[in-house]
Amino acid sequence: MSLVRKTVFVLLSLCLAQLGYTQHMGTKFGFELAQGKKKLDIPFEIYNNLIIVDVVLNKVIPLKFIVDTGVKTSILADRIYLDILHVDYDRSITLVGAAGGIGVEALIANNVSLEMPGLTCHGLSIFVMTEDYLRLGNSLGISVHGILGSELFNRFVVKVNYATRTLTLYEPSAFKRNPRGYEVYDLLIEESKPYIRASIVQGDTSTFDGKFLIDTGASHSAMLHVGSNEKIYVPEPNISALLGRGLSGDIYGKVGRISSISLGKFNFNSVLTSFPDSSSYQGIIGETKRQGTIGGNLMNRLHLIFDYSQKKLYVRKGSGYSRPFDTDMTGMEILATGVDFKIFLINEVRENTPAQRADIRAGDVIVKINHSRAYQLTLSQIYRIFNSKPGRKIHLKILRNQQVIKKTIVLERLI
Known part of the structure; x- marks a missing residue:
């Protein structure tokens, strides 16, 4: 599959006081499990290392959404689905991609509902694209209609099992901490996005520890930002590539191999890594102080449990842990x-x-x-x-x- 298909990069430092869950007396809002349930398994599909779930929009329209830890607020990729339901929009805004560039117009819809078997969400506020800028279907080969952001991870402890293609949601009060067989690491949660410390080795001598966004909405293994650390450089050999498409258009850069990435005791060698052009991501680098991103092609080698409430990530090896990092061999x-x-x-x-x-x-x-x-x-x-x-x-x-x-x-x- 293409080297990076990070489908959207959104800066959510905008003043969006109206976003979140609308409150009305006597009605529950936000994500809720079926009455009496403390745990729920949700099946998902994998396309290009991305997690795709089936949802029902406003109790009527079945759609497919990407589950994306790298996005704070959920996104509907095309307004047509809410237009046919005669949903009113609160106001319009301009969204700017993390790679910078010209922003695109979006609308804000409040009181949207999403449903999955055993799970409901009412009063959700989402960004609605005025047209399908992202063209998710063209890069994934299936119809994908939106992105489910951090709301799910803020509400539940979320276990991601790539091998069985299952998300397991736990009520935080019912989740047993320190599950057997898992290593536990500290998460830094900023703007509802998860960051972790990782150790990078480039060549024989260039080693550093850095701050990395854990991004289930990025299909690459890893991305490093040249300029965020003096020890990061584009390795030889490398290839020029279209790394993905963001809100502001196509994102280009280089792809090469680095010696290793280590997340605590979990070590990955000869990792295919993307290096976006130096003009990309400067704003987000300065704002977040991160050195890069860890994406789905690395995470799918692990079993992961995200516990935002305690700022912890539980990790153990998956069945594909030792699988080599390979990519398209045709060009x-x-x-x-x-x-x-x-x-x-x-x-x-x-x-x-x-x-x-x-x-x-x-x-x-x-x-x-x-x-x-x-x-x-x-x-x-x-x-x-x-x-x-x-x-x-x-x-x-x-x-x-x-x-x-x-x-x-x-x-x-x-x-």
Whole structure:
């Protein structure tokens, strides 16, 4: 999958006194488990290392939301869903991405409800995008309609099990601290976002401890900000890449490998790491004093329990703990388009890559991969094929100028 698909970066230092949960006498607001329940399991899907849950908006419309610790306030990606329900908006604001740039217009809707089996949320205030700036479906290959922010983590102790694809919510009063088999670490909660200390090794001698945002809404393994610490540098070899899309547009940078990242006793070697262009994130670096972000492609190797109320993170090894960090071995950036996201358009081909050597071009459409017709696959399945094994031959049929052409790509580890 693409190297980073952090779908949204929002600065929430705005004065939003009206945001939060609206209070009305005699009615419960916020997230609540079904009556008498102290614990709830919620299944989720994984696309590009992101956690996707099914929700029902205002008791009517079934949607899919990303569960994102990196966002304070929940977001609906397109106003059409509330417009058809004739929901009134409180006011409009301008949201600015963490990478800076020109902001985008959003509306504030109050008294929104979200439901999942066994869980309700009433009186939620959310940002509503005036149009689908984020284009989440194109990068994930499924319809994704919004982002569930910190409200869930502020309310419950949340266990994330990537292996079983289950979120477990605990009433804080019912959660037994220090669960067996877990290591416990201090969390720093700022603006309802979780930060942790981690140790980074670049090369043989460049070692430092830093402050990192734990971001379930980022698909990368790790991101480091050059300029936030004198020991951070872009390693060689590296590749130029589209790192993701934020509110202010596409975010570019480099991707390379660092020697290791350590979270306490948990150590990860040869970690694929993103380095956004130096012009990006300067505002957020200055405001948060962080050195980077830890994302889903590292966290999915662990079992995690977030306890915001006690400012603790419980961690133990997951089944994929020792899995190597690999990425696309073709040099292609692919977008899923069409009604069901079953048309796979090659958006970019990087220089000196297997795709370029095979004369694959931007604008080509993938029709067949080996023995499978492309529409039978998901975008995630396609990327798994494309980063499966160096030296593997991938036979493609592509559509170019209304002509079907056969191509063969030999996979190569590019970093």
